[in-house]
Amino acid sequence: MSRSKESDELIFFVNGKKVIERNADPEVNLLFYLRKIIQLTGTKYGCGGGDCGACTVMISRYNPISKKISHFSAAACLVPICSLHGAAVTTVEGIGSTKTRIHPVQERIAKGHGTQCGFCTPGMVMSIYTLLRNHPEPSTEQIMETLGGNLCRCTGYRPIVESARSFSPNSACCPMNEKWKCCLDEGKNEPERKNSVCTKLYEKEEFQPLDPTQELIFPPELMVCSPSGSFGFTMLLREGTRPLAHPQLCLYLFPWVTLYVTLRSIRSFL
Numbered sequence: 001m002s003r004s005k006e007s008d009e010l011i012f013f014v015n016g017k018k019v020i021e022r023n024a025d026p027e028v029n030l031l032f033y034l035r036k037i038i039q040l041t042g043t044k045y046g047c048g049g050g051d052c053g054a055c056t057v058m059i060s061r062y063n064p065i066s067k068k069i070s071h072f073s074a075a076a077c078l079v080p081i082c083s084l085h086g087a088a089v090t091t092v093e094g095i096g097s098t099k100t101r102i103h104p105v106q107e108r109i110a111k112g113h114g115t116q117c118g119f120c121t122p123g124m125v126m127s128i129y130t131l132l133r134n135h136p137e138p139s140t141e142q143i144m145e146t147l148g149g150n151l152c153r154c155t156g157y158r159p160i161v162e163s164a165r166s167f168s169p170n171s172a173c174c175p176m177n178e179k180w181k182c183c184l185d186e187g188k189n190e191p192e193r194k195n196s197v198c199t200k201l202y203e204k205e206e207f208q209p210l211d212p213t214q215e216l217i218f219p220p221e222l223m224v225c226s227p228s229g230s231f232g233f234t235m236l237l238r239e240g241t242r243p244l245a246h247p248q249l250c251l252y253l254f255p256w257v258t259l260y261v262t263l264r265s266i267r268s269f270l
Contacts, residue, residue: 015094053150
């Protein structure tokens with residue numbers, strides 16, 4: 001049986017740019033492709049097993065039935081490039097940079113002292129960014145769950161969480177503030193502190209506002225031309241730390257068993 005020409009083309013987008021791969025190697029993962037093939041090194045190689053979250057990217061897909069776009073965070077080291085047919089990938093380079101304009105997520109983590117060595121920061125940024133694409137005003141529980149798949153050995157997590165909580169509408173400086181005095185409230189715990197000493201990391205009013213209209217749009221080409229079904233894979237993506245069964249074009253039912261898989265997710269394949 002002769003194969004059509006389209007069956008040899010893997011088509012997806014990276015940061016708004018179209019990528020066409022002919023006869024793609026199914027053993028190549030997204031992390032290797034980003035860093036070595038198209039030279040986007042902002043996505044970091046940490047553990048290589050989906051545990052550290054340093055290689056987190058956002059993957060977006062369009063559902064032609066519900067006519068909705070879904071955004072997921074995923075560990076690039078676990079994603080085969082052949083599973084990305086018809087998908088849009090967003091890396092840390094695609095949301096902002098010092099050459100153009102840094103994204104509000106990047107700004108708040110920087111001003112909130114949420115980075116030290118900086119190796120895990122791109123993954124942290126992309127996890128928070130994906131959460132904001134789905135929930136522009138996230139709760140503390142959503143933030144904690146989202147960052148549950150990202151490891152940091154420098155900051156102790158609190159400044160990262162507090163930077164993310166600045167997007168919440170009613171974010172206090174810490175959970176203790178609602179019941180007792182907060183150690184960061186000027187004048188409450190140390191009345192003799194001089195006025196010249198600053199006790200705040202930042203003023204929320206100084207931050208760039210989160211404007212959804214300035215984000216990368218999902219490629220219209222992928223909405224008009226739905227995938228032809230040449231590449232069939234079942235993936236487990238995650239939103240936060242929970243795996244999500246993503247049966248796109250399931251010609252072969254094969255679960256990618258990773259650290260984030262639960263028994264409930266495995267039973268869904270049976």
